[in-house]
Amino acid sequence: MSKMVLVTCKDEVVDRDLLELKEHAHTLLGFVLSFCMVHNLPIRFTSIKSDNVTGRVSTSHIESRAFDLSIKNWPSGSAWKLCQEINEKYGYLGAYSNSDGKQRACVLHDVGQGQHLHIQCKRK
Ligand SMILES: [Zn+2]
Numbered sequence: 001m002s003k004m005v006l007v008t009c010k011d012e013v014v015d016r017d018l019l020e021l022k023e024h025a026h027t028l029l030g031f032v033l034s035f036c037m038v039h040n041l042p043i044r045f046t047s048i049k050s051d052n053v054t055g056r057v058s059t060s061h062i063e064s065r066a067f068d069l070s071i072k073n074w075p076s077g078s079a080w081k082l083c084q085e086i087n088e089k090y091g092y093l094g095a096y097s098n099s100d101g102k103q104r105a106c107v108l109h110d111v112g113q114g115q116h117l118h119i120q121c122k123r124k
Pocket of ligand 1: 047058061066067068117118119
């Protein structure tokens with residue numbers, strides 16, 4: 001059987017919002033797709049334009065600069081590895097952190113609903 005990776009969207013997430021993502025966010029998404037294909041990781045969007053995970057108003061999501069991915073069913077360490085690799089390669093496209101001013105393309109965090117990946121790009 002040919003290789004297959006599942007790409008899904010959480011019910012509340014509007015998949016068409018993917019088409020609105022900013023150019024840099026699409027670059028990051030391209031790397032995510034490649035990484036997940038190579039490592040057999042399912043891709044599940046849990047938030048694109050709206051931040052459904054936190055229910056908070058997140059500027060990066062509203063501005064179509066970010067998307068969230070579930071890491072459910074990923075082998076341990078995979079999310080961390082993706083985070084590290086994407087930040088090494090595309091960190092310069094990442095959004096600036098409010099807390100330390102550093103650029104990050106990807107953060108692995110838990111804002112109350114379990115760990116997930118938040119992938120984000122800078123404004124311009
Ligand atoms: Zn997010």
